[in-house]
Each structure stands twice: as C-alpha cells, then as structure tokens.
Amino acid sequence: MSENGESKGGLPKVAKYYDYEPNMAANIVFVVLFATVTLGHSFFMFKMRTWYFIPFVIGVLFEALGYIFRVIAAGETYPNYTFIPYLLQTLLILLGPALLAASIYMVLGRLIRLLDAHQYALIRVTWTTKVFVLGDVLSFITQGAGGGILANADTKSANDLGRNIILVGLAIQVIFFGFFILTTIIFHYRIHKNPTPRSYSVTGSWRYLILVLYAASVLVMVRSIFRMIEFSAGRESELMTKEVYLLVLDALLMFLVGGLFLWKFPGKVLVGYKEISKMAGKSGGGVTTDEENNSGMEGIQMMGQQQQRTPQPYEPYMER
Numbered sequence: 323m324s325e326n327g328e329s330k331g332g333l334p335k336v337a338k339y340y341d342y343e344p345n346m347a348a349n350i351v352f353v354v355l356f357a358t359v360t361l362g363h364s365f366f367m368f369k370m371r372t373w374y375f376i377p378f379v380i381g382v383l384f385e386a387l388g389y390i391f392r393v394i395a396a397g398e399t400y401p402n403y404t405f406i407p408y409l410l411q412t413l414l415i416l417l418g419p420a421l422l423a424a425s426i427y428m429v430l431g432r433l434i435r436l437l438d439a440h441q442y443a444l445i446r447v448t449w450t451t452k453v454f455v456l457g458d459v460l461s462f463i464t465q466g467a468g469g470g471i472l473a474n475a476d477t478k479s480a481n482d483l484g485r486n487i488i489l490v491g492l493a494i495q496v497i498f499f500g501f502f503i504l505t506t507i508i509f510h511y512r513i514h515k516n517p518t519p520r521s522y523s524v525t526g527s528w529r530y531l532i533l534v535l536y537a538a539s540v541l542v543m544v545r546s547i548f549r550m551i552e553f554s555a556g557r558e559s560e561l562m563t564k565e566v567y568l569l570v571l572d573a574l575l576m577f578l579v580g581g582l583f584l585w586k587f588p589g590k591v592l593v594g595y596k597e598i599s600k601m602a603g604k605s606g607g608g609v610t611t612d613e614e615n616n617s618g619m620e621g622i623q624m625m626g627q628q629q630q631r632t633p634q635p636y637e638p639y640m641e642r
Contacts, residue, residue, distance in 0.1 A: 339395075339403040341563045346396040348565070349389050352573045356386035359580035363587070370589030374428045381421030382580045388414030389573065409473040415572065416469045416488070416549075419542055420462040420495060422579055426538055427454035429588045430506060433528060436592050438520040442512035444505045457498030464491030485553045492550045496543065503539045506532065526593035527586070534586045541575045541582075548572065 360382045367375045391411035395403050431451040434440060440447045465488055472484025510532050513521060521528070548571040552561040561567045 339405070339408040340401070341557060342565050343400045344392050344396040345565055345569075346393060348569055349392040349396055352389040352569070352577065353386055353393060355577050356382055356389060356580070359577065359584060360386055362584045363580065366584075366587045366589055370587075372587075372589035374432070375425050375588065377421040378425035378580075378583065381418045381425075382576075384414040384418035384421060385573070385576055385580075388418065405473075409470075412473045413466060413469045415568075416465055417462055419545060419576055419579075420458055420465065422538075422576065423461075423495065423499065423542060424455055424458045426535065426542075427451055427458065427502060429531070429592075430502070430509070430535060432588070432592050433531060434509060436520075436524060436526075437513060437528065438518050439509070439513050442509050442516075444508050450505070454498055454502055457494060461491045461495040461498070464488075464494060466491075481557075485556075488553050489550055492546050492553070496546050496550065499539060499543050499546065503536070503543070506535055506539065524593065526591040528591055531586050531588065531591040534582045538579045538582050541579050545572050545575045 360379060363375065363379045363382060366372070367379055388411045391407040391414070394407045395411065398404060398407075428451050431447060434443050434447050434450070443450060445453065468484050468487030468489075468491055470484070471480060471487060475481040475484050548561075548567070552559070552567070555561055557563075
C-alpha cells in the first residue's frame with residue numbers, strides 16, 4: 323500500500339477488505355442461528371447415523387464460523403481491518419452452500435431407492451449422486467480458488483481474476499442445481515402419477531421431504547444467482563457496498579435451508595433405507611432392483627406412460 327491510501331494496482335485502501343462497517347449485532351444473530359442449526363443437525367446425524375449428512379453439518383458450521391469472523395471484524399476500527407478474519411469469512415461463507423448441496427443431492431438418490439422408483443429417475447440412480455456431487459466438487463474447488471485469489475488481491479488484475487474464477491464456480495453450481503431441480507420435478511411427477519407399491523408402505527413422510535428438497539433447492543439457487551450478480555457488478559456496486567444484501571440474500575436464505583432440514587431431517591423421513599441397504603448388501607450388490615437395472619434411458623420415456631404393476635405385500639420398513 324502507498325501512503326496516499328492506494329495499492330500499487332490502484333485499489334483504494336478502504337476497498338481492500340470491506341466497503342462498509344460490518345454490523346456487530348446482525349452478525350452475532352447469524353452466529354447464534356447457524357450455531358443452533360449446526361448443533362441440531364449434529365445431534366440427529368450422530369443419533370441416526372446418517373453419515374451422508376456430514377457435508378451438510380460441515381456446511382452450516384462453515385456458515386457459523388464465517389459470521390464469527392465477521393463479528394471479529396465488526397469489533398475492529400474502520401477501515402483498519404485485519405486480513406485473516408476477512409480471508410476466512412470470505413471463504414467460509416462462499417463455500418458453505420456447496421457443502422449443503424452435496425448432502426441435498428444424496429438425499430434424492432436415497433429417496434428414489436427407498437421408494438423402489440428407479441425407473442422414474444431422469445438418469446440412472448447409481449449415477450445420480452455421483453453426477454451431482456462431481457459438479458458440486460468442481461464448484462467448491464473453483465470458488466475456493468477464486469475466493470483465495472480475491473481475498474489476497476492488491477491489484478486490479480488480480481481482483482478481476484479472482485472475481486471471474488468465483489463466477490465460474492457459481493455458474494457451475496447454478497447449472498447443476500438447475501438440473502437437480504429438473505430431476506426432482508420429473509421424479510415427483512412420475513411417482514405421483516404412478517406410485518410404486520413400496521411408496522404405500524414406507525412410513526416416513528417422504529412427500530414432505532420432496533417439498534423440502536424443492537424449497538431448499540430454490541433457496542440455494544437464489545443465493546447463488548445473487549452472488550453471481552454481486553461479483554459481476556464489482557466492488558463499487560450497490561450489492562457490494564451495503565451489508566444488508568449479504569445478510570438477507572445469503573445468510574438468511576442459508577439459515578432457512580438449515581432450518582428446513584431440521585424440520586424434516588432426512589434420517590427421520592427415509593425410514594427403512596438402512597434395512598434395504600443391508601438386504602442389498604447380503605445379496606452381493608448395491609442398492610439396486612430389477613427396475614433400476616432395466617431403466618437406463620428407458621426411464622426418460624416414462625413421463626407420459628402409464629405403467630401397470632402388480633401390487634405386492636410389502637411390510638412397513640421401520641428404523642431400528
């Protein structure tokens with residue numbers, strides 16, 4: 323930094339970190355909210371051994387830690403903020419939703435298996451989680467790299483590079499989440515039109531879980547689009563210079579996602595999934611059925627077809 327308050331690349335000193343004074347009270351509120359959600363999900367995850375929800379728990383923990391570092395910044399004197407809290411809050415808040423998305427993707431795959439509805443999936447169930455999580459990992463890595471560059475940027479070129487890399491990562495997230503929403507809609511339409519025999523005997527409120535998937539997906543999508551617009555507009559934009567946008571269109575939306583899955587925690591809804599997994603394991607394979615093995619691309623043609631299936635006596639699957 324030069325003595326006149328500008329870096330060698332022309333970035334003003336005040337814009338190095340925050341372009342506003344972080345609000346202490348508001349950030350403390352979100353620390354408490356995300357800490358509560360983290361504890362709640364951790365309790366249910368360990369109690370029900372739903373290890374696929376580990377990324378989700380880490381994601382809400384990232385959010386809580388991110389706002390803790392914003393509280394630390396709020397306690398500093400404007401504009402003399404320290405680098406480490408700024409760097410950590412940038413990365414943690416930016417990357418948290420990608421971890422939430424990873425578990426959300428896995429929930430849909432497990433729901434399809436539980437209902438024995440492999441033929442209703444847009445893509446083969448054995449690939450559903452893999453495809454979406456792969457996209458999520460790419461988004462996570464790209465946003466992390468961009469966030470690191472942006473946080474350390476002291477020239478305009480470095481700032482632009484970090485911002486553009488973040489935009490690519492967010493675009494990946496939006497694309498895959500859009501495809502996920504489409505996959506969920508098509509599956510929901512098919513299972514509603516032609517319920518499987520097992521869907522009648524499953525005791526968990528899986529229909530409400532689908533609605534939670536819709537709501538959570540929309541919230542994450544809105545947040546990602548907001549962050550894309552925010553980074554595209556630049557540091558002097560309205561979105562970057564007022565904290566309220568970050569708190570409402572990022573923090574609040576991600577808290578709602580955490581709250582929704584506390585209301586309908588997947589481990590409570592996917593009752594019987596573990597038993598089905600054990601049965602499939604004893605047969606020497608994954609959680610597959612004849613319908614899954616024969617589905618492939620044929621499942622895509624099911625949208626307008628009526629399938630006649632002979633009801634079978636399924637016993638309710640109860641969690642042990």
